[in-house]
Amino acid sequence: MSNHSVEIRNLDLSFGAVNVLKDLNLDIHEGEFLVLLGSSGCGKSTLLNCIAGLLDVTDGQIFIKGKNVTWAEPSERGIGMVFQSYALYPQMTVEGNLSFGLKNARLPKDEIAKRVARAAEILQIEPLLKRKPGALSGGQRQRVAIGRALVRDVDVFLFDEPLSNLDAKLRADLRVELKRLHDQLKNTMIYVTHDQVEAMTLADRIAIMKGGQVMQLDSPANIYNKPRNKYVAGFIGSPAMNFIEGELAGGVFKAEGFEASLAEYDWATSAPADGPVTLGLRPEHILTEDQVDSGTLRTQVLADLVEPMGADTLVWSNLAGHPFRFRMDGQAVVKAGDMVPVGIDMSRASVFDVASELRL
Amino acid sequence: MVDVAMTGPRGPKPKKAFSSRNIMLYGILILISVYYLLPLYVMIVTSLKGMPEIRLGNVFSPPLEITTAAWTKAWSQACTGINCDGLSRGFWNSVQILVPSLILSISVASVNGYALSHWKFKGSETFFTILIIGAFIPYQTMLYPIVILLREIGLMGDLGGLVLVHTVFGMPILTLLFRNYFTSIPEELFKAARVDGAGFWGIYFRIMLPMALPIFVVAMILQVTGIWNDFLFGVIYTKPDTYPMTVQLNNIVNSVQGVKEYNVNMAATLLTGLVPLVIYFASGKLFVRGIAAGAVKG
Numbered sequence: 001m002s003n004h005s006v007e008i009r010n011l012d013l014s015f016g017a018v019n020v021l022k023d024l025n026l027d028i029h030e031g032e033f034l035v036l037l038g039s040s041g042c043g044k045s046t047l048l049n050c051i052a053g054l055l056d057v058t059d060g061q062i063f064i065k066g067k068n069v070t071w072a073e074p075s076e077r078g079i080g081m082v083f084q085s086y087a088l089y090p091q092m093t094v095e096g097n098l099s100f101g102l103k104n105a106r107l108p109k110d111e112i113a114k115r116v117a118r119a120a121e122i123l124q125i126e127p128l129l130k131r132k133p134g135a136l137s138g139g140q141r142q143r144v145a146i147g148r149a150l151v152r153d154v155d156v157f158l159f160d161e162p163l164s165n166l167d168a169k170l171r172a173d174l175r176v177e178l179k180r181l182h183d184q185l186k187n188t189m190i191y192v193t194h195d196q197v198e199a200m201t202l203a204d205r206i207a208i209m210k211g212g213q214v215m216q217l218d219s220p221a222n223i224y225n226k227p228r229n230k231y232v233a234g235f236i237g238s239p240a241m242n243f244i245e246g247e248l249a250g251g252v253f254k255a256e257g258f259e260a261s262l263a264e265y266d267w268a269t270s271a272p273a274d275g276p277v278t279l280g281l282r283p284e285h286i287l288t289e290d291q292v293d294s295g296t297l298r299t300q301v302l303a304d305l306v307e308p309m310g311a312d313t314l315v316w317s318n319l320a321g322h323p324f325r326f327r328m329d330g331q332a333v334v335k336a337g338d339m340v341p342v343g344i345d346m347s348r349a350s351v352f353d354v355a356s357e358l359r360l
Numbered sequence: 361m362v363d364v365a366m367t368g369p370r371g372p373k374p375k376k377a378f379s380s381r382n383i384m385l386y387g388i389l390i391l392i393s394v395y396y397l398l399p400l401y402v403m404i405v406t407s408l409k410g411m412p413e414i415r416l417g418n419v420f421s422p423p424l425e426i427t428t429a430a431w432t433k434a435w436s437q438a439c440t441g442i443n444c445d446g447l448s449r450g451f452w453n454s455v456q457i458l459v460p461s462l463i464l465s466i467s468v469a470s471v472n473g474y475a476l477s478h479w480k481f482k483g484s485e486t487f488f489t490i491l492i493i494g495a496f497i498p499y500q501t502m503l504y505p506i507v508i509l510l511r512e513i514g515l516m517g518d519l520g521g522l523v524l525v526h527t528v529f530g531m532p533i534l535t536l537l538f539r540n541y542f543t544s545i546p547e548e549l550f551k552a553a554r555v556d557g558a559g560f561w562g563i564y565f566r567i568m569l570p571m572a573l574p575i576f577v578v579a580m581i582l583q584v585t586g587i588w589n590d591f592l593f594g595v596i597y598t599k600p601d602t603y604p605m606t607v608q609l610n611n612i613v614n615s616v617q618g619v620k621e622y623n624v625n626m627a628a629t630l631l632t633g634l635v636p637l638v639i640y641f642a643s644g645k646l647f648v649r650g651i652a653a654g655a656v657k658g
Contacts, residue, residue: 052555054554075554079555083551087551087552088552089549089553091570100556101556104562105557
């Protein structure tokens with residue numbers, strides 16, 4: 001219990017008969033940016049609300065800074081929270097919004113003024129202090145909401161999909177700002193999102209959640225390169241990973257009209273038994289044009305549909321009877337009906353057991 | 361081809377001011393307004409006439425000689441029973457009933473609605489259902505039990521007793537009103553305030569109350585008109601000295617002794633109806649806004 005900022009032990013939460021969180025354990029390091037990522041209904045926001053103390057847990061414990069806060073009020077936990085809808089108090093000015101929590105804590109006036117000024121400076125919202133939230137743009141409102149957490153001078157920041165209400169460009173800008181803010185403050189931050197780009201770019205570690213459980217907790221690179229199971233593999237990456245069902249026989253993957261040696265594959269388990277497996281290939285890892293030859297395996301596929309996206313072109317086709325997408329350079333000349341030579345680098349592939357869906 | 365493009369229809373389609381549709385629409389609207397406004401006109405006109413002029417029988421004709429004598433008499437001289445100090449006594453009684461009932465019922469109901477929307481406790485839904493059922497029980501069935509209740513706590517015949525009755529009977533509909541309004545306020549706002557360390561009353565007074573002005577106006581209008589126009593509770597739970605204005609009006613208009621003074625009756629009726637009317641005109645816009653705010657989320 002030393003350098004862990006937030007620890008969650010055997011957390012259960014159920015609403016009536018529905019178990020939203022099941023025996024969940026999570027350790028978050030001091031100063032870490034942890035992203036809780038999952039599709040809607042996976043329990044990520046619920047978990048955040050439990051950490052904040054806005055929901056009573058059914059069972060289990062929550063520690064913040066080594067202190068058991070399972071029964072503590074939200075304001076006593078040393079957390080600040082930023083909500084998706086900003087949740088600014090509409091009748092108060094920006095300054096009033098920032099100082100509301102401090103006034104409730106009965107801090108001296110000069111201390112409040114000092115902290116508000118500091119937060120306003122960090123977030124560059126000084127000119128807005130006298131305005132009401134209604135007179136602010138979406139990005140400015142979200143900045144104020146972040147400021148409200150900032151003034152509380154807390155150990156842990158909680159973000160509940162803070163950028164989801166913003167338009168795409170603003171989202172990208174604020175994402176970078178959030179990352180800078182974390183580099184500057186070095187607080188522990190827990191960030192809930194369903195956007196994998198946000199997760200990949202911001203996180204020190206990502207916890208992928210499904211059905212109230214953590215599927216994988218790892219660095220963005222490991223989650224992307226070595227997904228622990230088929231769910232994580234399919235969830236991360238856009239366009240999604242290609243899956244090809246087949247058999248493993250003596251270190252060779254065999255599917256309908258397709259064979260690939262897995263000699264260069266980095267096995268998670270030492271000696272995988274032969275049997276039915278799923279091969280996962282990321283569309284962006286398929287080698288095309290002049291790189292085809294550097295793949296460990298070469299073949300030709302028929303392009304069904306071509307989606308040019310400017311920077312790159314997405315080609316839909318079939319491989320071994322399974323839908324197969326791959327990415328080509330944006331300048332590549334390819335049209336539907338063409339035979340396209342492709343190369344596959346098996347060392348970057350993923351192999352999953354069919355029954356357990358775990359990585360082999 | 362070119363000519364068609366140049367001369368064909370372009371810009372907004374022209375509208376006729378006197379289309380048959382408009383004539384029908386405005387004709388019916390005017391007709392209905394006249395139908396509703398005519399009695400009011402007769403009342404105002406009659407109240408400004410002297411008795412000799414009324415005896416001529418020209419109900420719709422404007423007064424030949426405008427006199428406010430009937431208004432003065434209705435306010436300060438008309439007799440009900442043994443008291444001959446006009447409606448003024450009833451007016452002040454009604455004010456003494458209205459103001460405390462209004463403040464009490466709205467404050468309790470708003471806190472009720474707030475608690476039922478944001479501080480759900482075990483059984484809160486059941487509690488709410490029971491409260492709403494209260495709105496459907498006919499008042500008549502409860503009249504006598506309340507008489508006994510008020511007698512036992514010593515408030516029978518007292519204005520305080522009537523205040524209590526009005527507060528209790530306003531509770532179901534007002535709680536429903538406030539609960540629905542507070543439910544429409546985003547939950548995240550409430551959560552943010554909790555993280556900021558505000559408690560039950562802190563959130564109520566500092567966050568919820570300032571956002572709920574329109575619904576307070578709606579509740580106020582409902583209660584002012586309801587309590588001011590109430591006759592049943594007034595006549596049962598008070599005594600002649602403490603009769604509210606409506607009961608006194610009835611006693612003036614329905615008195616069988618002496619000459620029927622139509623002008624005084626009309627003036628008395630207008631005086632009694634004045635308070636809700638003023639409240640409505642003063643806050644009509646907020647009323648509509650509050651009703652809409654409760655209905656449409658976001």
